[in-house]
Amino acid sequence: MIKNIVTILITLLFAFTGTSFAIQVPGPLVEADWIIKNQDNKNLVVLDVRNKPNLEKYGYIPDSRLWAFENVRVNRTINGIELEGMVPTQEQFKTTMQQLGITNDTAVVIAPLVENTSTLAMGTRAYWTFKYYGHSNVSILNGGVTKWINDGNKTVERPEEVKEQSTYIVKSVNNGISATTEEVAKSSQGNGVQLIDGRTPDFYVGEKKKDYVLALGHIPNAKDFPHTLILDEKTKIFQPASTIKQLFADNGIDIAKPSIVYCDSGHLSTGLWFVLHEMLGNQEVKLYDGSMHEWTKDSQRPVVKDGK
Secondary structure, three states: OHHHHHHHHHHHHHHHHOOOOOOOOOOOEEOHHHHHHHOOOOOEEEEEEOOHHHOOOOOEOOOOEEOOHHHOOEEEEEOOEEEEEEOOOHHHHHHHHHHOOOOOOOEEEEEEOOOOHHHHHHHHHHHHHHHHOOOOOEEEEOOHHHHHHHOOOOOEOOOOOOOOOOOOOOOOOOHHHEEOHHHHHHHHOOOOOEEEEOOOHHHHOOOOOOOOOOOOOEOOOEEEOOHHHHEOOOOOOEOOHHHHHHHHHHOOOOOOOOEEEEOOOOOOHHHHHHHHHHHOOOOOEEEEOOHHHHHOOOOOOOOEOOOO
16 A cells, blocks of 8 residues: 555656656667657757758757757867868867756757768767767657658757756766777788778779878778668668668678778768667677778878779
8 A cells, every 4th residue: 555655656756747757778779659658758858959040941850959960070189190071079078068967867869860871870970979978768760851851750949058057977988889090900811800981982993082081092901881871761760670681781881890990070870870770789880980080191101092
């Protein structure tokens, strides 16, 4: 009897004060109905990740907070080399989380726009950063804000204003998902670790390059897997795991093999990291954060052009 009374009192307390009990995301991907079901839980934060040109172009999921993509990556000097678009320092990440009001117990659902794989990758890049800094209670909204809107769900004009900063701390750094240039160099020489280039074929073979990449072509021994393949362009959700497996096989890539993924700047290739590491369960996949940008900073590093 006493136990039942206590249970009723706790239930009533939550009803009047708003739920704030611990919540865990169900997996690397969540659907809109999961957010709707749990939206009153104060330990859930929907984190919108988009760039400045899109700040007012679309609505926002109610109560979502904004992590502008321009702040997801930073310019850093590493080993005396100036690099653009790198993972924030531990201190910078901690400060950002505090400003966003995210605690170490917060369940974070990242909601990118998902107009295409470029905007999707803003979400997977943010997700990888959370994982890198040891925050495992994180997920991505499958289909992002675009599918949320297309499905007729409510939006608001502005993201939620954070009224109180948190006391977030970084408890650990997961270097196991980040590859160094030295590791990439060894893989390029055939040490058994698979190199996967996430760019489209025109960049892979050396027909095109970004301004911040100093040489045409790809890293030796890398296999190409265009980032565009991971997304169903019609529905804006990730391709099913079975489809992704077949696409990797079609491109000569072993999904179970230790691998390093890269692109031009460590942006688009986070989508490949996400599907391999999180969806398909290969825990030996790393992202080369600096990608071709960092690799080509040293003119002595080899680059293969025209598929040779």
